[in-house]
Amino acid sequence: MTPVSSHSPHGQSPLRTVQVLGGGNAGSSAHVRSLAAGLVARGVKVTVCAPVEAERAYDFTGAGADHVHVPRSSDPVAVAALRAVCADADLVHAHGLHASFRAVLALGGRRVRTPLVVTWHDRAHAEGPRAHLLRVLERRVMRGATVVLGTTSDLVDRARRTGARDARLAAVALPGPRRPAPGEDPDGVRPKLQAELGATGRPLLVAVGSLERHRGYHVLLDAARAWRRLDPVPLVVVAGEGPLRAALQRRIEDEGLPVRLVGRRDDVTDLLAAADLALLPSRREARSVLAQAALHARVPLVATDAGGIPELVGDAAELVPYGDAEALAEAVVRLLGDPRRRQDLREKGTRQAATWPTEDETVAQVLSVYDELTLPRPFV
Missing domain, CATH: 3.40.50.2000 (Glycogen Phosphorylase B;)
Incomplete structure (x- = not known):
């Protein structure tokens, strides 16, 4: 150089x-x-x-x-x-x-x-x-x-x-992932967070980002209706704050959706380590931090094919059209039922992240x- x-x-x-x-x-x-x-x-x-x-x-x-x-x-x-x-x-x-x-x-x-x-x-x-x-x-x-x-x-x-x-x-x-503190057991993070979030014994789906219209959380809630039929029912955790919090929370409660809004978090890396899937339903993204963090953490990603996401992730994620709640729901159901495809995405994610x-x-x-x-x- x-x-x-x-x-x-x-x-x-x-x-x-x-x-x-x-x-x-x-x-x-x-x-x-x-x-x-x-x-x-x-x-x-x-x-x-x-x-x-x-x-x-x-x-x-x-x-x-x-x-x-x-x-x-x-x-x-x-x-x-x-x-x-x-x-x-x-x-x-x-x-x-x-x-x-x-x-x-x-x-x-x-x-x-x-x-x-x-x-x-x-x-x-x-x-x-x-x-x-x-x-x-x-x-x-x-x-x-x-x-x-x-x-x-x-x-x-x-x-x-x-x-x-x-x-x-x-x-x-993307800055490198957080390293475990002295004496911290990295293998103990996942069960501890799953218990804290109420996801023990059920799939954990994680989305991260400000609670604004362009993030597509209204589409995510539409898709979550379909996941109520699964056994066990997945839990969707959304980390972030923003002007739509009250409206989203009202929908979650009124419709009985398996979604938790956990506010702004400083342990997103740990949340991803505990997740079975990462979700990115945005209408627009450039170089998504969540997409990068998910691939680095070897967490299968379901994302929209919007903005810079396809260029960033290549074939290392399941991509769906923005605004298509049915396609998002089906992609999640398909991945949860296909461990071989999830492992394939982990391996592709590792290779894609190495190109960044x-x-x-x-x-x-x-x-x-x-x-x-x-x-x-x-x-x-």
Whole structure:
């Protein structure tokens, strides 16, 4: 691998980077944490601008970075705070649409242009007037970025159509699984969690993600009606919080569905270790954290064939059309009754996960982009 430099264009001090993160979904926040650790280890100075809640959850300072609280708002106060942090940066790297828009505003009007790298982790979706606003933000960000790194081919293509001058496919690694604590028995996690969740002696199906419309949980509840006929009845556990919690809980109770909403969890890896199947019923996903975690954990996955999921998982999952509750229900019933197919998916998942970039490869790609944008070009 070609070595990459960690020095500024003048070669006198370490490269100074600012990573800008909004509220951050699990994928982008974990990516920034992993990236910060890798960059710091290679001698790069990293400052993460993110809400204080993100620092509490992902401990950027524990990775060796500086953290500056910048709220999610794009109001003048937040933009001014970000502008002050970016004043001494050699390069700014923003993650997600709204964080990237704030970075564009913060860097606007500067006499000396600071390179702006944008990693586009997923598309934001909205309806009505807000949909128009999102399209405006996309165009402003794509045209304001020096380089756009899309986490899927679809996002790279959209970035180019929206006006990006330079859009490339990003290497984005999922941080490695949690290692057992000293004295912890990894084989004891599964029965303990199954007992806690009420899944002892019955199949456990796990879904993870915010309780929002695009996650497809209404389709999941429709499918769960069919699973009540099975013996034993599978238990579906949904880990996440969001605006649809009350409506989903009401349906679960009114219809007597075998589904539990367990809220936001920090032990998703353990939940997957206890699961018989992982479920991903989303209308849209880019580089799904759940899909990656499931394949790494050798848990058979049933997912929709939406967004970047087919590109990510290949033939290592059962894919069904979004919104088709019958197809989702049938795929789950078929897998629960076919241990050979489940084992086949575990083996394919292991092979597919081995094709994904590692954290080191992700950091190396990002550093090569940084060097390209900050190192002086030789005279021809």
